[in-house]
Amino acid sequence: MKSIIVSLFENKQEGKESLEELKELLKAVNGQCLGYITQKRSQPDPKYYVGAGKVEEIKQIAEGTGAEVIIFDAFLSPSQVANLERAIGKRIMDRADLVLEIFSRRVRSKTAKLQVELAKLTYELPRLYGRGKELSRLGGGVGTRGPGEQEAEIRRRWIKKRIQQIKEELEEIKRQRREQRKRRESAGDIKVVKVALVGYTNVGKSSLLRLLTGRETFVADMPFATLDTKTSAKLLFPDIKILITDTVGFIRKLPPELIESFKATLEEVQEADLLLHVIDISDKNWLEKVKVVKGILKDLSADEKPVIYVFNKADKVVEREEDIKYLTEAAFMDSKAVIISVAKGWGIGELLKAIREKVEEFQGVS
Ligand SMILES: Nc1nc2c(ncn2[C@@H]2O[C@H](COP(=O)(O)OP(=O)(O)OP(=O)(O)O)[C@@H](O)[C@H]2O)c(=O)[nH]1
Ligand SMILES: [Mg+2]
Structure with missing residues (x-):
């Protein structure tokens, strides 16, 4: 192309x-x-x-x-x-x-496929109005509905029906996910805390999930490596069961149709007790991207949740773990922030401590 x-x-x-x-x-x-x-x-x-x-x-x-x-x-x-x-x-x-x-090239799971199809059709629908007239004009019909317009009308009707169908299917999936969540959350006497990894695309969310839970996930140096929301359970602490969810990465100017159709899987973000907002510290535009992510969290009504800012990829800006202390980014954040490197395993203890502290803050776990 x-x-x-x-x-x-x-x-x-x-x-x-x-x-x-x-x-x-x-x-x-x-x-x-x-x-x-x-x-x-x-x-x-x-x-x-x-x-x-x-x-x-x-x-x-x-x-x-x-x-x-x-x-x-x-x-x-x-x-x-x-x-x-x-x-x-x-x-x-x-x-x-x-x-x-x-x-649409990247999706694998049935849910994500439906979500992408929904976004595409929602995007196409209003565009068909202009197109139909355009095609008719080429057909030469004056004052009447030309063949192009009829074709567009048929497509429009089909799209509307299909959109309805997909919405129903997604509603059913949402229901099943809720049940699944409920089952996961009932862990006997142990406290369950739901944590969601959010952040701009390519910052290392899936890498962090893999490090924390050992779960094999697709990690790649490209935008939108992850398109499915996945939840893994892990006993990071003996007395608290942490459910960690990886999510699709955000970008600036994300089509609204896409956010809307991904809401079914982003429900895990809305349901989370704690957000880990992952940031690429080596990216000179990180602050700009933090703002974008915050904007999308607001759209999801998740902007008031407890959050820990996790600056990742520290290995790209300092050579030794000890030098993390010279990095000042964390001081500017409006909530707890830690600096880590998933690649080198730096700062993970600090991160766990921060998670523990936050959880104690809002749940009174001791
Ligand atoms: N140097 C360095 N690279 C890292 C680190 N963590 C992750 N990466 C690399 O960053 C790239 C993106 O990692 P992912 O874990 O796929 O990022 P993501 O945030 O899940 O990305 P999306 O799913 O696309 O939103 C991969 O090439 C990782 O190997 C780190 O601590 N240091
Ligand atoms: Mg990912």
Whole structure:
């Protein structure tokens, strides 16, 4: 997929980071970035997203380079997609299309497949309105409903039915998960504490889960390695049973349709007693990403939960475990923070101590 990336930015730094991330996402679907076109503009153009002059420039560059797809670092409206496709004559994708594409390639479990399908269909539905008219116009029908519109109408009806079906199936899955959870949580006299690992994609959540519980999980240096919420139980302490849940990583500008359809599995986040918010300390944009994660937690109504910030990958910024004490990031956080390295096993004792303290704080365990 030979692509050109287009983005608008107001703030140069932010624009650049967002663009870099989009390139990573493109790589995840084996796409090739031929180049990018940016425009400094505070308000997107309602018709084309970028200005009309830019559209012409994009068209020329696309033709000159042989690009197949133009990817916009934004969520385009259905009519913008239709207008751009008509003006440029190439396939137009936006950030949501790209993320949904990655998700649909990556999903394995039945639940995640349903969730991704739901997100895709929800995203497609409003886009069909513009498309139908577009197809009809090409068919030449004046004043009547052209063949394109009829086709779109049939697809629309099918999508609505399918969305309903998927929602029912997900509702059933949610019910089963709740039962499962209840069974897991009844552990006799031992206290059960539910912990959820949350954080930006690629920070090391699954690596930490593996280290803490010994559970084999898929770990990889790419966005969205984990798409399934998995829970493992572990007696990290003799008197408290900890249920740890790994979750799908977040990114900035996540399509709302996707968050909505993933809510069934993110319920474990909503149900958690304690969140471990994992951060990549070697990432110079970590603070920006913390804000994104907090925003999504707020969407999930989980932003008021007890949290421990877990700065991971310390081995990438200092050479020896003792030097962790020179790192100052933890001091800036609004809750308990620890610095660790899953790769080297640094700081894990500290992390367990912090978990223990937090649990005692909110549960009165002694
Ligand atoms: N250097 C270093 N690399 C690490 C550390 N922890 C994890 N990694 C690497 O970071 C990459 C991402 O790790 P994952 O555990 O898959 O990250 P994740 O947060 O689960 O990512 P998603 O599931 O994609 O959201 C992998 O290549 C890991 O090997 C660490 O402490 N130090
Ligand atoms: Mg993961």
